[in-house]
Amino acid sequence: MSRLFANWYDFFMNPLEKKKFKRIRKELLSQATGNVLELGSGTGINFPFYNVAATVTAIEPSQYMIEQSFSKQKQAVIPIEIVQASAEELPFAANTFDTVVATLVFCTIPNPEKAILEMKRVCKPEGKILLFEHVKMQNQFLSSLQDWLTPVWKKICDGCCLNRDTIDLLSSHDISITEVQKYYRDLFVFAEAVNKK
Numbered sequence: 165m166s167r168l169f170a171n172w173y174d175f176f177m178n179p180l181e182k183k184k185f186k187r188i189r190k191e192l193l194s195q196a197t198g199n200v201l202e203l204g205s206g207t208g209i210n211f212p213f214y215n216v217a218a219t220v221t222a223i224e225p226s227q228y229m230i231e232q233s234f235s236k237q238k239q240a241v242i243p244i245e246i247v248q249a250s251a252e253e254l255p256f257a258a259n260t261f262d263t264v265v266a267t268l269v270f271c272t273i274p275n276p277e278k279a280i281l282e283m284k285r286v287c288k289p290e291g292k293i294l295l296f297e298h299v300k301m302q303n304q305f306l307s308s309l310q311d312w313l314t315p316v317w318k319k320i321c322d323g324c325c326l327n328r329d330t331i332d333l334l335s336s337h338d339i340s341i342t343e344v345q346k347y348y349r350d351l352f353v354f355a356e357a358v359n360k361k
Contacts (some may be wrong), residue, residue, distance in 0.1 A: 180299070184347065185296075188354055189267065192294050195356070196220075198262025201286060204269030211240040217255050217263070218242075221256075225251040251279035254285045263287075264359075267296040270330045272323045280337045283359030284359055291338060293357040300329045301350050318323045331355060 193213040205222035345354040346351040
């Protein structure tokens with residue numbers, strides 16, 4: 165991840181974050197309880213919204229993004245430990261976390277299937293998995309447009325895939341989806357799931 169992308173990320177996301185995304189994040193993170201792992205914490209946009217977790221460990225592979233997150237780490241009500249690591253190789257023992265959180269991150273993980281297996285490994289049996297992601301749309305024309313745009317979009321946005329079907333990926337790995345809410349014509353999804361082992 166480039167320093168330039170990390171520096172400008174919050175600026176470009178701000179119009180969405182100020183409106184609906186802030187409410188979605190608050191609702192999602194109010195359910196993050198116990199020992200929480202956040203995958204791909206980026207610039208720390210979620211940090212101020214954790215309020216019921218016992219502990220929060222945030223992993224992020226980009227040092228540039230970690231540097232951008234320090235100010236939000238200071239705003240957090242709950243102490244947050246930031247660990248530089250990738251979602252595909254989590255440096256934690258099995259069954260460590262009660263809740264795993266991922267927001268707008270699965271689109272950029274190079275190997276999402278490996279990341280899902282790692283997430284399952286470190287999440288306790290029957291642990292919660294909370295997601296807010298953008299996904300491949302169901303409308304045939306719009307999903308085709310996502311397919312067409314993705315190669316260029318990946319270059320502009322540091323690897324972000326517009327056409328990743330994250331919910332289907334989770335379901336195919338024995339993660340039980342208990343609730344899905346869709347936004348912006350199903351471009352974005354809020355999902356609650358349970359880790360089945």
